[in-house]
Amino acid sequence: MATVEVENQQLQSLRDRARDARRLIVETIFEAQAGHLGGPLSAADMLVALYFDVMRIDPQRPSWPDRDRFILSKGHSSIGLYTVLALRGFFPVAELATFDAIDSRLQGHPDMKALPGLDMSTGSLGQGLSPGVGMAIGAKRRGLDFRTYVMLGDGEIQEGQVWEAAFVAARYKLDNLVAIIDHNRLPQYSWPNAGGEGLTMHQPEIAARWQAFGWRVLEVDGHDMAAVLQTLRHAHEGAPGTPTVVIANTVKGKGVSFMENHYAWHAKPLSQEQRDAALADISAGGNS
Numbered sequence: 001m002a003t004v005e006v007e008n009q010q011l012q013s014l015r016d017r018a019r020d021a022r023r024l025i026v027e028t029i030f031e032a033q034a035g036h037l038g039g040p041l042s043a044a045d046m047l048v049a050l051y052f053d054v055m056r057i058d059p060q061r062p063s064w065p066d067r068d069r070f071i072l073s074k075g076h077s078s079i080g081l082y083t084v085l086a087l088r089g090f091f092p093v094a095e096l097a098t099f100d101a102i103d104s105r106l107q108g109h110p111d112m113k114a115l116p117g118l119d120m121s122t123g124s125l126g127q128g129l130s131p132g133v134g135m136a137i138g139a140k141r142r143g144l145d146f147r148t149y150v151m152l153g154d155g156e157i158q159e160g161q162v163w164e165a166a167f168v169a170a171r172y173k174l175d176n177l178v179a180i181i182d183h184n185r186l187p188q189y190s191w192p193n194a195g196g197e198g199l200t201m202h203q204p205e206i207a208a209r210w211q212a213f214g215w216r217v218l219e220v221d222g223h224d225m226a227a228v229l230q231t232l233r234h235a236h237e238g239a240p241g242t243p244t245v246v247i248a249n250t251v252k253g254k255g256v257s258f259m260e261n262h263y264a265w266h267a268k269p270l271s272q273e274q275r276d277a278a279l280a281d282i283s284a285g286g287n288s
């Protein structure tokens with residue numbers, strides 16, 4: 001088969017997986033009547049591209065020393081990561097039904113001691129890039145060529161620790177480290193300085209800030225699967241001596257019309273009617 005055809009098939013398959021992931025996110029949060037929606041839905045396309053194409057992983061060997069590492073620093077979006085791990089074969093999709101239950105391996109925030117396949121426990125915002133830096137330094141010291149990916153929220157990067165880690169990453173020339181900012185322009189309760197509640201805020205200075213810290217900056221539409229794939233593959237290759245950040249412009253609640261760009265859907269249980277409407281939206285909506 002021609003290369004273009006293979007690539008088109010891969011793109012279609014990734015778009016389908018992203019739709020599956022969104023469906024499972026909504027179904028799981030409805031069943032649990034707890035958990036987050038907006039952030040997991042904005043991150044879904046990038047998580048699918050990473051786990052189904054870009055990252056070197058083996059679901060049968062979650063502790064494989066040479067695997068690429070992934071840290072969901074915005075740990076409240078755990079259900080987004082769990083659905084992708086399940087679809088990829090790390091554990092049965094049926095286990096998603098246990099999400100947030102007291103004895104479940106799938107806690108509201110990722111617990112690396114409970115679930116194989118998680119490289120870090122997260123949830124307290126701002127803390128994921130630091131262990132990512134440690135892993136990237138560790139890889140270099142041990143002569144391993146794995147990559148470390150860390151996904152952060154645009155609200156999360158207000159935390160000072162992120163910038164300490166960003167500084168150190170450039171200082172140690174960690175070209176095996178990739179940060180991804182899910183730039184959905186909304187944190188939990190909107191941005192107070194954006195003119196009032198519920199308004200989104202594009203942070204145009206984001207790129208300049210990371211550049212000033214010595215990072216290579218790539219920017220992408222985080223819902224255009226072809227662009228996401230191209231950008232993440234490019235990030236994976238690395239730039240000699242420089243860590244890479246991918247600023248992914250996304251929509252909070254992507255795929256469900258009544259959730260898109262509404263901070264109120266950051267975390268909220270769904271009614272049966274809302275669940276049904278959301279699933280209809282997801283199956284009708286085309287991913288770009």
Ligand SMILES: Cc1ncc(C[n+]2csc(CCOP(=O)(O)OP(=O)(O)O)c2C)c(N)n1
Nearest residue numbers: 039076123124125153154155156186187188
């Ligand atoms: C240190 C810390 N402070 C506050 C919270 C509560 N909290 C959870 S999610 C969130 C908003 C995060 O916004 P953003 O990083 O933009 O994530 P996204 O929009 O992708 O969900 C907050 C404040 C937390 N988990 N950790």
